[in-house]
Ligand SMILES: Nc1nc2c(ncn2[C@@H]2O[C@H](COP(=O)(O)OP(=O)(O)OP(=O)(O)O)[C@@H](O)[C@H]2O)c(=O)[nH]1
C-alpha cells in the first residue's frame with residue numbers, strides 16, 4: 460500500500476487540514492490520541508505487539524506512520540505550516556487531533572506574511588525552507604512506496620501563496636517522480652479581501668505550473684457557499700466549506716487509502732492540469748439524475764462555466780450505493796458538454812462518506828466530477844486583467860521587491876498565465892496541443908475503478 464504526505468499551508472490550508480484529518484480519523488477509525496479504535500474500544504494498536512502487517516491490512520499505512528509510533532500511537536503523515544502561530548496553535552490544542560500530530564511537523568513562526576507572496580516565499584516564510592526540506596526527507600524515508608503529495612492552501616494569503624510556492628519547488632527538485640496535487644482556494648470575485656491578490660495568485664500559479672504539479676484543484680469559496688446552501692444551510696461559514704473540500708479530498712484519495720491503487724492523474728498533458736470540480740448531493744440514488752444536473756450552481760466548486768467548454772479529461776466519482784449504469788448514462792449524455800469520450804472516466808466507490816459530529820452538513824451519497832476543461836480560460840482572462848491593472852501602474856510592486864523579489868518575476872508570471880490561457884484556448888478551439896506537452900509515460904491517466 461502506498462503512502463500520501465500532506466501539507467497544510469497558511470490559515471486556509473491549516474483550517475482545511477484540521478477538518479480533513481478529523482474526517483480521515485473517522486474513516487480509518489483512528490482517534491485524536493492516535494489510537495486505532497474499532498467499535499470504540501482501544502483494541503489492537505494499544506498494545507506494542509501489533510505487527511506492522513496488521514496496520515497495512517487495516518488500511519492505515521497510507522496516512523499514518525507506523526515507524527514513528529511512540530507510546531503505541533500512530534502519527535499522521537502531514538505538515539501543518541504557517542508563518543504566524545495562531546492557526547497551528549489551534550490545531551495543536553485541538554483534542555481531536557493533537558495526539559496524532561508530531562510536534563516537529565507543526566511548523567509556525569511569529570508573524571504572518573501580510574498577504575505578500577514575496578514575504579511567504581523569501582523572507583518570513585523562506586526562513587523555514589531548510590527545515591521543511593529536511594522534514595519532507597524524513598517523512599519520505601518513512602514511506603515504503605510513496606504515491607505523492609497533497610497540499611491545501613489559498614492563493615491569496617502571503618503564506619498560502621509564497622510558502623506553498625517554495626514547497627512545490629522542493630518537491631519538484633527532490634522528488635520529481637512523485638505526484639503532486641494541490642487543493643487551491645482561488646480568490647472569489649465578490650469576496651476579494653486583498654488588493655494584491657492578482658499578484659499573489661498569478662505568481663503562485665506560475666510556480667505551480669513551473670514545478671509540474673500533477674493536478675491543481677481550482678476551488679472558489681463563493682461557489683462552495685452555494686454547495687453548502689444546497690444542503691439547507693442558509694448561512695454557511697468556512698468550516699462548512701472546508702467540510703465539502705475535505706469530502707472531495709477524501710474521495711480523491713480513496714484509491715490510495717483503501718484500494719491499493721493511486722490517486723488519479725487528471726490530465727494527459729504536463730501543464731494543463733487545472734481541475735474544476737463539482738459536488739452533487741444525492742438524497743435518493745434511484746432518482747432520475749441527468750448529466751447536466753452535475754454542473755448547476757448548486758454543485759460547482761469553482762467559478763467556471765462548464766457548459767460550452769471542452770474537456771481534456773473528465774472523471775466522475777460516484778460515492779455511495781450507485782449503479783454503474785448511471786455512469787454509462789452520463790457518458791451517453793456527455794456530448795452536451797462537448798466532452799471527448801476517449802478521456803471520460805468514472806470511478807464508483809461503495810465506501811460511504813462519514814460525517815463529523817460537529818458538522819452542520821450531513822453527507823451521504825454524492826457524485827463528484829473532476830473536469831479538466833477550457834472553462835478555466837474565463838477566470839484566467841479576468842485574473843490577467845486585474846493583474847495588469849495593478850502592474851501597469853507598478854502599484855505595490857515595491858512591497859514585493861522589498862521582500863526579495865525581482866520585478867522580472869512579475870513578467871515571467873504573466874507569461875506563464877498567458878501560456879496557460881493559450882493552451883486551454885487551443886483545447887477550446889479543437890486545435891492540437893504540441894506533442895512536447897504530453898506527459899510521459901502517457902498511461903495510466905486515471906486510476907482504474909477497482910473500487911467496488
Ligand atoms: N475555504 C476557506 N478559505 C479560507 C479559510 N481561511 C481563509 N480563507 C481564504 O484564504 C484567503 C486568505 O488567505 P489566508 O489563508 O488567510 O492567508 P495565509 O496563507 O495565512 O497568509 P498570511 O496571513 O498573509 O500570512 C482568502 O481568500 C480567504 O477567503 C478557510 O478556513 N477556508
Ligand SMILES: [Mg+2]
Pocket residue numbers: 469470543571572616618
Ligand atoms: Mg495567515
